[in-house]
Amino acid sequence: MGLFKKIASAMGRSRGNMRILVVGLDNSGKSTLIEHIKPNKASTFEATPTVGFQVQEFAKNNLNFTVIDMSGQSRYRTLWEHYFCNVHAVIFVVDSTDRVRMCVAKEELEEVLKHDEVQNSGMPILVYANKGDLPGSMSRQECADELGLSGLNDEQTPWHIEKSNALVGLGVEEGVNWLVQTLQSASGRRETTEGRRSSGSGHK
Amino acid sequence: MSSILAGAAQVEDPLPEKGRLGPWLAAWHDPVAGLTCNGGCMQFMDLSRNGDYKIVVACRAMSLKVYQGTSIFAEHPLLDEPSGLCAFYGVEDNTNTAGGERPAVAVAAGPYIFIYKNLRPYFKFTAPLVEPSDEELEIWTRYRKGEVDADTLKALLAKATEDGVRLGPLSTDFLAPDLEDRGSFLSARGASEPLSRTTIITCLATMNRAREEEGSPVCLLAGTEDGQIVFLDPPCKVLTTAQLPRGAVPAFLAVGGLFDSDWRLAVACRNGRIYTVKDGDVAKTAVVTGTVISLEATPCGLARLPRQVYAATTDNNLHAYHLKGRRDFSLKMPALVVQLEAMETRSTTCLLVALADGNVRLYDAEKNLLHTLKTQEPIAALRFGPYAREDGALAVVSVTGKLTIFMLNRKADLRKPKTFGAATAGYPPEQDIPLKVPKKTKLYVEQTQRAKLQAGEIHRAFQKDLCLLRLTAARAYVKTITDGRQGVSAVGAAASLRLHAQCQGLGPNFKIKLELQNQGDRALTNLPVAFTYDRDIYAMEKGQFMVSALIPGVSSRHEIAITNIDEGGAAGSVRILVLSPSGPSPLVSAVVNMPLSELIDS
Incomplete structure (x- = not known):
């Protein structure tokens, strides 16, 4: 079973499959941001609060993306923890103008980082400080400090924060590029390390 | 501007503790908010109806402030000092076809309720005039008919005040001590001015009309200084009123139920009673029920x-009453309670108690203390509700006007008191662990059988052995006591003492001469010497003294005066004990047999 899964995952990665989980508080702009990651954008997009979750699948830059857009409303936040398995990366979107709820965002991010699938798998975390165009928005550094990102071990959990404006797609592309690079270099590293290791010890 | 100010000040005055505080997350602290309000003047409200809740505060400095996020959203001057604030949905709006009622804010000030719609003044409701009491009416009628003159009128009104009748403005103005010309006052106002008077609104509350959901139409409740509860259909239609007994001035209202079906209202009054008002038999009427809770002190929440x-x-107690008036329990609080607030979350309902010492206690419905939140300053107002798209937020205003907002952690478990290390309730968990009872062996069974059959013999044998044991113990005790009598103590060569005592004199004054010699090879220090004697016969100035040091070989001499006080001059004996400074047994003891005393001819 372990061997089968390993082969499958290696083959999946080689074909360029990316499964990304997008989380963040409600009204932070997750669905709008995903709309800008998609290559062929809908002509009119009207953001409505997501109920439960939505899955978007598309191909971009020779990669097959599967993006799971979780609802950020507090009653649906309990769902997040069930979608971390088989995910390659996590995108955490935060509303950089919402100073009063920064503590809640920090708490939820800590919950994500504490999750078994995230903690020890070296899964990269990309944080979008969204709504950067609005007056009174916090800078990248401020957001990183408020969320306590600077205390993260970069080796254990690679992270990156990108200021974005999901309405026009500013900064979205840069973040995704970082994510793709990180994942590719990580998979390269993993292949070399796994080659050295005896079989059956790498994956669960 | 305020957010910049707050941000700048945050550097100097940081939050007491950042991050997690039990079930709370410290969200924001504005030390220069400058809010002056009590709990009745602050509320959370989705004023824009977009899910982003705001805080509406009516300050004593006569301004209506609205906070959104970390900044002031709007600020409006008020016309008078506010006594209560209620934000509600339910003012009809013809322009809004999308359904849903427009949010409105009602601010009570003096005899008026000002209703703001879209944060603009919309309507002013005046509390109904209060009819004069029968006594006052009768006095003035008699005066106006010419039956009594001005002096008698004054005397009658003064007597009525003493009897506790509340007088209207005409009578109080007439009785004012600084009124100079009563004649012209009466000719100007006395003949025609109506006796009815305005009243003051003391508290506000809302009750939903037909549906429980937030955002459905409500009915506005106002308590007045004259003990009336006015039920209003906003903005101005009086639905019904309820009159509390005389002397009851409502101070706090607690609402339960729906106005259109059945409801129950608890009214805490300044006379220390809680009255219950409920729906009458006829639709849309209110009756004051016979359920009256008498508190031991004035209510403050x-x-x-x-x-x-x-x-x-106000005597720092928190009482819980069943809805029908039976007291469930009382808890003593460490400080004065500033405000009580029910905290309804999706899973449970708790009680928040704001104390004057700056602590906010969180109790569950079974009076378990779940958490104590420490804020730095005495609290002036506190509210729990949805804020900024988060379901549970706690806004705390300190007496110096600081505003602090805490968010309820989504993962906080408010059902188990132990989660936060607070006081535990119920029996200890060890009670559930069964004891390890060993199995009965064959020997045990045989022994039990034997004990049953020969119970009498076993008992006698035991008693005999017990007696012997006691005898041995008593013998050993006597031996220990008498060992010191030989003149040389039995504590061994290291501490061997020689005591020589003799009595001199004819009486009634005697002198006992003691000679103590250390025969050991070690110096002894701090030896207490005590005398025991019959106190009916002898008197001594000092029954004991200390020998500070005894060097080996050197004898130390002491003289002690003793007086015979017996009238017949009886003789007794005096026992001298040299005690060990460490142990209870004497090192050495001696008995001096006193001679017969000479009698004194007085």
Whole structure:
């Protein structure tokens, strides 16, 4: 079973499959941001609060993306923890103008980082400080400090924060590029390390 | 501007503790908010109806402030000092076809309720005039008919005041001591001015009309200084009123139920009673029920949970009452309670108690203390509700006007008191662990059988052995006591003492001469010497003294005066004990047999 899964995952990665989980508080702009990651954008997009979750699948830059857009409303936040398995990366979107709820965002991010699938798998975390165009928005550094990102071990959990404006797609592309690079270099590293290791010890 | 100010000040005055505080997350602290309000003047409200809740505060500095996020959203001057604030949905709006009622804010000030729609003044409601009391009316009628003159009128009105009748403005103005010309006052106002008077609104509350959901139409409740509860259909239609007994001035209202079906209202009054008002038999009427809770002190807070009514009193007590008036329990608080607030979350309902020492206690419905939140300053007002798209937020205003907002952690478990290390309730968990009872062996069974059959013999044998044991113990005790009598103590060569005592004199004054010699090879220090004698016969100035040091070989001499006080001159004996400084047994003892005393001819 372990061997089968390993082969499958290696083959999946080689074909360029990316499964990304997008989380963040409600009204932070997750669905709008995903709309800008998609290559062929809908002509009119009207953001409505997501109920439960939505899955978007598309191909971009020779990669097959599967993006799971979780609802950020507090009653649906309990769902997040069930979608971390088989995910390659996590995108955490935060509303950089919402100073009063920064503590809640920090708490939820800590919950994500504490999750078994995230903690020890070296899964990269990309944080979008969204709504950067609005007056009174916090800078990248401020957001990183408020969320306590600077205390993260970069080796254990690679992270990156990108200021974005999901309405026009500013900064979205840069973040995704970082994510793709990180994942590719990580998979390269993993292949070399796994080659050295005896079989059956790498994956669960 | 305010957010910049707050941000700048945050550097100097940081939050007491950042991050997690039990079930709370410290969200924001504005030390220069400058809010002056009590709990009745602050509320959370989705004013824009976009899910982003705001805080509406009516300050004593006569301004209406609205906070959104970390900044002031709007600020409006008020016309008078506010006594209460209620934000509600339910003012009809013809322009809004999308359904849903427009949010409105009602601010009570003096005899008026100002209703703001879209944060603009919309309507002013005046509390109904109060009819004069029968006594006052009768006095003035008699005067106006010419039956009594001005002096008698004054005397009658003064007597009525003493009897506790509340007088209207005409009578109080007439009785004013600084009124110079009563004649012209009466000719100007006395003949025609109506006796009815305005009243003051003391508290505000809302009750939903037909549906429980937030955002559905409500009915506005106002308590007045004259003990009336006015039920209003906003903005101005009076639905019904309820009159409390004389002397009851409502101070706090706690609402439960729906106005159109059935409801129950607890009214805490300044006379230390809680009255219950409920729906009458006829639709849309209110009756004051016979359920009256008498508190031991003046109420200073009232809150309603689904099954109980909580009242805090000025003697630092928190009482929980069943809805029908039976007291469930009382808790003593460490400081004065500033406010009680029911905290309804999706899973449970708790009670928040704001104390004057700056602590916010969180109780569950079973009076377990779940958490104590420490804020730095005495609290002036506190509210729990949705804020900024988060379901549970706690806004705390300190007496110096600082505003602090805490968010309820989504993962906080408010059902288990142990989660936060607070006081535990119920029996200890060890009680559930069964004891390890060993199996009965064959020997045990045989022994039990034997004990049953030969119970008498075993008992006698035991008693005999017990007696012998006691005898041995008594013998050993006597031996220990008498060992010191030989003149040389039995504690061994190291501490061997020689005591020589003799009595001199004819009486009634004697002198006992003691000679102590250390025969050991070690110096002894701090030896207490005590005398025991019959106190009916002898008197001594000092029954004991200390020998500070005894060097080996050197004898130390002491003289002690003793007086015979017996009238017949009887003789007795005096026992001298040299005690060990460490142990209870004497090192050495001696008995001096005193001679017969000479009698004194007085």
